Amino acid sequence: MRRRVLIIGGGVSGLFLGSLIGDGVRIIEEHSVIGFPEHCTGIISTNTLYRMRLPRRLVEDSYRRFILYFYGGYRIVISGSPLAVKVDRPGVEKELYYRALDEGAEIVLGERVEDIASDGRISLNGGLVKGELVVLAEGYKQYFSRKLGLVRKSRRIPAIQARIRGQVNIRDVEVYFSSLTPKYFSWLVPIGDREAVIGLAAEEKGLLTRLQLLLKVLEKTGRISSYKITKIYGGLVLRGPLGELTRDRVVAIGDSIGMVKPLTGGGLYPISIAGLILSKLIKSYLNGSMSLLELREEYSSRVEKMLKNLRVTYNLLNIIDFRVEDYLRVIAKGLNRIGLETVIDEVEYDDHLKNLLTALKPKNIVRLTGSMITGFI
Ligand SMILES: Cc1cc2nc3c(=O)[nH]c(=O)nc-3n(C[C@H](O)[C@H](O)[C@H](O)COP(=O)(O)OP(=O)(O)OC[C@H]3O[C@@H](n4cnc5c(N)ncnc54)[C@H](O)[C@@H]3O)c2cc1C
Incomplete structure (x- = not known):
């Protein structure tokens, strides 16, 4: 089939959609290796895991409890059975990449979309390509979503993480609210007893120094020992507000329009819901049983309940800054x-x-x- 739908961005949003639609889709990703550069911790609920049909081999660990610690040693325990799992994030993108290829999607790696117009034209390699529909899945940069007026402002916090190998002496995910990270938090996610991801997000300067300090405290309190850092990575955690979903021949998903849980910045949950809905609508559009106008209207109305919850949560959090x-x-x-x-x-x-x-x-x-x-x- 002719590539009638162009997806800008081969991150989790673009690849998830591509894997569900397959034939008729071209995904354009600026990086030449799928899953990298890595930025996400990969903590998701089992509902999100199942919704995205991710295989168990991508689950690195699962957790029954998260313990939230506060200044003064106070703590709140939240639990579930299990509450969440940690997935191999580059592995998730690779899985979706191969699924999309199997379904007949075309994936172009190492090419950057330079510009976009709301009528579906995009600039690529100095030339123009026209899509009947363009899906904006460009992620946290929000460059095109701003240009098209889908997003006006966004709350974003720089984050840094270290993956360590060594002795890890806790079983629960721990979250620390402290002066190290005003308005956000730091975390320790054990992966078995020999690995962990430790990270933090803060608007203030000196992220690396803060991370080093955190590692020292975790070592001093006996949570980790004899460790070495195997990688350091990070990115921008978005917290909303949610932008608009469509403009003319463009529909948007994921971080490109701040589609995240505002408290934590978790994006895979809303992407998994919106991706399932949008892929069905695009398939109906491609087989001629739905017009573009109907697709846009249905997309907005079918994801509305989830979006409403994200908006209300954002507004409540905004009230308390x-x-x-x-x-x-x-x-x-x-x-x-x-x-x-x-x-x-x-x-x-x-x-x-x-x-x-x-x-x-x-x-x-x-x-x-x-x-x-x-x-x-
Ligand atoms: C530190 C950190 C920890 C996180 N932890 C979690 C977590 O535990 N659980 C969770 O659910 N969420 C988490 N998130 C959020 C989650 O990672 C994002 O919500 C999710 O990755 C968004 O996916 P996306 O595909 O919309 O955007 P991205 O993953 O950013 O993908 C966008 C893709 O588009 C490509 N692109 C951009 N512009 C162009 C262009 N012009 N041309 C071609 N390609 C382009 C980019 O290269 C990129 O590959 C975390 C985020 C951060 C920063």
């Missing part, structure tokens, strides 16, 4: 003082708004307000 650590610390302090460590028993890893609403249910509100009052005192 993303200073969640202050509020969570009060809750943690209060909870710990009355001998508890959890507010809700089963946490929904992806839907943060749902967790907040569950925390506000009558059976939990007593625990929540009790801990807040105790925390304030």
